[in-house]
Amino acid sequence: MINSRTSKSGRMYSPGVLLGNWFEDVCLEEESLKDFLYKRENGELIIQKSRRLKDTLYKKEQLSISKDGYIHFGDTVLFANLDVVRLPEEKAIIMGGNLSLAVNPDISTLYTGDNLTAPCDLSAIEHMNPIGRNVFRILSLEGEAMGEPLRYGQNCGLGAAGGFQDKMLFMSSDHKSFHNMAKKSSLQPVFMTDELSYLCAWQFTFLDPQLRMEYEGLPIAANTKVVVVHSHTNQALAVPRTFWIRTYFGKECEINCHTYLDSHKAEESKNHWIIVTGNPSDDSTTMFNRPKPQSEETRTQNRECL
Secondary structure: OOOOEEOOOOOEEOOOOOOOOHHHHHHHHHHHHHHHHHHHHOOOOHHHHHHHHHHHHOOEOOOOOOOOOEOEOOOEEEEEEOOOOOOOOOOOOOOOOOEEEEEEOOOOHHHHOOOOOOOEEEEEEOOOOOEOOOOEEEEOOOOOOOOOEOEOOOOEEEEEOOOOOOOOEEEEEOOOOOOOOOOOOOOOOEEEEOOOOHHHOEEEEEOOHHHHHHHOOOEOEOOOEEEEEEOOOOOEEEOOOOOEEEEOOEEEEEOEEOOOEOOOOOEOHHHEEEEEOEEOOEEEEEOOOOOOOOOHHHHHHHHHHO
């Protein structure tokens, strides 16, 4: 039995009869296919842009090598927050291990072009090797020459390009407000902006508060723990590890700008950052991965074993 077809007017037609705007539908399918093929040839498909964005953000980068043991203006570095033993009374951590500071571009970056767009968030990731996401450049804000050592208490800027070549964004922060706060912790936010202003000024302070004044004005040693302080608000860069955010790259820790003090009025490990430089013996690794030299006691024991 042949099934009949009914038009909108109620008339009965055989299955071979085309109904409605059938010709327009055929043309629309052909145009959609042509548009798809054109975008695929030119790399404009969302899946192609997504793959290209990930390849750029996770592209291996080379950190600056410190020849004199200090941090300089113009250096490309990585900021690492080391894993520590948590106290029982503290909240359960979301992510353990060593974390690095990284840019967290919005999904809209897929549609805007081949560079980071402002505003851009920051997060802490488990990737400790230098890639496009987690490398930052020490910038001069007050006319210091590139290559000049950076000193404790001196203003500087922190820029990141995310592996792209054309545009650099600057790490910034401002007082929290009802419309401007961290998403999960509701504290002072940290973000990347394309406008270099006084909100982009940061300082590095010595880790021990009792020796902080003695070290003021001295060059900052590379690969040592420091406290990164926002110059305008006097709040320290922090990764609490108790708040996570959902990003395009998965589950990551939130970054905020808040000084966490212990009972001795000293900054907690949430505010401790290591300025990591490159490994002179291996371009693909950092000084953080470099094995520590053996002590004299260990060397003596090894000689006795031989």
